[in-house]
Every structure is written in C-alpha cells, then in structure tokens.
Amino acid sequence: MFFRALIDILFPPLCHICKTFIPDAGDIHLCAGCREKLIPLNSPLCLVCGVPFATENGIDHLCGPCLSHPPAYAAARAALVFSGPVQDLVHRFKYGHKVHLCRPLGLLTAGHLAGFAAHVAADLVIPVPLHKKRLRWRGYNQAVLLGGILAKQWRLPLLRHNLRRVRWTEPQVNLAATERAENVRGAFAVTDKDAVAGKRVILVDDVYTTGSTVAECAKTLKCAGAEAVFVVTAARVA
Template sequence: MVLLRGLLDVLFPPLCHVCRKPVPEAGELHLCPDCRGAMTPVASPCCPVCGIPFGTEGGIDHPCGDCLTAPPPFDAARGALVFAGPVQELIHRFKYGHKVHLRRPLALLAVEHLTPFVRGVAPDLIVPVPLHRVRLRERGFNQAILIGEVMARHWGAPLLRDTLRRVRPTAPQVALSAPQRRENVRGAFSVAVPERVEGRRVLLVDDVCTTGSTLAECARVLRRAGVASVAAVTVARAP
C-alpha cells in the first residue's frame, strides 16, 4: 500500500491547496513552499493575554491597551497565523466554499504553531465556538467543530461538541465595528450542562479571531458555569 501510494504520488503529484501547483513532497499539509512561505506566523512581540501581534520588529511581549483597561474573561488567547494572504484564502474557501477537506491543513498548521501554548495551558476539555442552528442549517457544518476534531486528536483532550450553545442568532461579525461586535454577541451563548465543565480547564477553539468579542462572550458564560480556567486558540488572528 505504501509503495502504491508512493508510485501514485510520482505519477500524479498532489496539488497545493492554495495555488494548485504540483507538490511532489506534499506531506500532510499539501502546501507548496511558496504558499507556506507567504503565511506569517503570529510571533513576538504580541499581547500575552489576547495574542494580538504588534506592528513592530523586536521588543518584548506586553499587554495591549485593551487588555489593560478591560481584561477579557479568558486567561489567554493565541492565533497561529496572521489572517492574510493564503491563510485568509484557505479559510474563506473552507467556510464559504464548503471545501471541508481544508479543515485538516488548517488545523495542522495551528497544531504546528500552537502546541507549546496548549501544553502550557494543559486543557481538560476542548470546546468549539458554536453556530446557531439557523446558520448551521445554511452552512451545513460548524467549522470550529471540524477544526477542533483534528486538534483534539493531536492534543489528547476530549472535544465537547454541544455543551456550549448559541441560543440566539447573531448578525455576521465581518462588517461590524469592535463595539458593535461585542453588543452583537452579548447574551448569545449558554452552557447546556454546567456539570460537564465545572472545575475543568477549557480550551476554546475557533477559526479566526478578529477583535476577540466572540471568544470573550463564550469565556464569560463558561466562567459563570464554574470552569477553572479558559484559554482560546484560533487558526488565524487578524492583525
């Protein structure tokens, strides 16, 4: 079987998920060197709380102004890659183009960059950010669950798919300002079975963090349910 797969890769090399060029040494990601090189990891200096990268070269990590004046209800959040270029294209094709196979390379990129952070958090449970049932029917899948399934296998923590729920529909966040985003998701989530998360270390998972409003609201209701700690990871972080 291995020999057959190797022969097929030689005759019909896998294509890069982004540019569709042949990638003879595709590995698990199926990304060519050029597209991988165009993906920018979120790196220091950044805010150690919300994880937003600062637009400077060099320097040390330090809390951003927002986290100093209004600390979020989560302990820490990190994104793996800057939400731009090939990363943005892959996520858009995954979510809006229904290319669900892209959940694997996106999740593996996050695992590659965020494993040290997750090991430090040592989560007991992984909880995906939920979709409202109306949006779920429209899209057909919850992207956070699909990404979280891959992460859970690599990080060895169980994925709770239905404990955190979105109890009312919300407008798409993409066109809203930061204050509007916070108001849009206020009261939108609940914990169905608090006993499942009480006293546990929870890792929230989503595809993209822009202002952190959704993650913060999810963390707020998890705190009320009695979790011991809440951290969050996303594949991408908007600069």
C-alpha cells in the same frame, strides 16, 4: 509503498493554494513557496489577547485594552496572520464548502501553538458554536472541524455540543467593532455545567477579529464554573 505511488499517479497531490504538484506533499499539502508566504504570529505580543506589537524586538506584555478591560478568557493565541494565502484558505473553508481545508489549517495551528497548548495544561477542547439556523444553511461548523484536529493532535477530549448559541445573531463581519460585543451578548449557554466545572478549557474558532465572540463564550463558560478559558484560532486579523 507501491499503493501510495499508485494513488499519487491517479490523484496527484496538489498544493491547496497554488495547485502545483507536490512530490512530497506530507499531511499539509502546501508547497514550499506557498508556506513561505504564511505569516506566523510570534512575539512580541500581548500576553492576554495575543495581538502582535509592531516592534520586531521586545518582550511580551499586556496591551492597553487588556489592561483597562480584561476579557473573560485568560489568554488568546492565533497561529497565522489573516492575510494573503491564509485568508484565501479560511474563506474557501468557511464559505466555499471546502471542508477538506480544515486539515491544513488545523495541522498548521496545532503545530504552531503546541507549546501554548502544553503550557496552559487544558482539560478539554470546546468549539465556538453556530446557531442552528446557520448550521443548517452552511452544513457544518468550521470551529468543530478545526477543534477535532486540535483535540486529536493535543490528545484532549472534544466537547462538541455543550456550549450552544441560544439566539440568532447577525454575522459579525457585517458589524463595526463597537457593535460586535452587543450583538453576541447573552447569545451562548452551557448545557451541562458539570462537564466544564473546574476545567481548563481551550475554546476554538477559525479567526480572531475583535475577540467579541470568544470573549462572550469565555464569559459563559466561566459563569458555568470553568476554571480558565484559553482561546485558540487558526488566524488573527493583525
């Protein structure tokens, strides 16, 4: 108790967003004011891709694109809307080398989507891989860091290297929605098919935008024998 108080004096806990002092920071280190600005993704939403519907009331149902062109994954869910403070946290984590931000993002995601994770009864967690060239440049894979936290919180094994990106792809952020699917087509491969055969997989990434990357990853895992793939991201472009 004394040691913890001393640590707080020497290194006062500050909110990751507004940098104000937090007397009782807990594990997430976000002040109450900033947490109120986070927008969780709740029902009603699409049962497959998880896109939220504009209506405040109603039941979950399939959206038009998922009815006409079902993706390879069984369901996708995001914890938060990719805007405001969440967008700032993700950008600093992903592009600003602030790797410590994987903890608040990971814990928020694990808490908000705990029910979804329990419902799908997954066998393991697999992060969306980076190409080795981008991994060398960035120094870390943000999906691996998030996946590690989710795997620990949900008590699931994490397979870091079994799903690989086998060819270079242009950053999806620079492409139009219609170009993204073609950009990642055939970009992934599974090293050990036996490790995923018959398994229910939670595929982890930081942000769901159009879903092209996770859909291609899910297709690759299904072709390798995975029973079902469920996508989890910290945030989603709504």
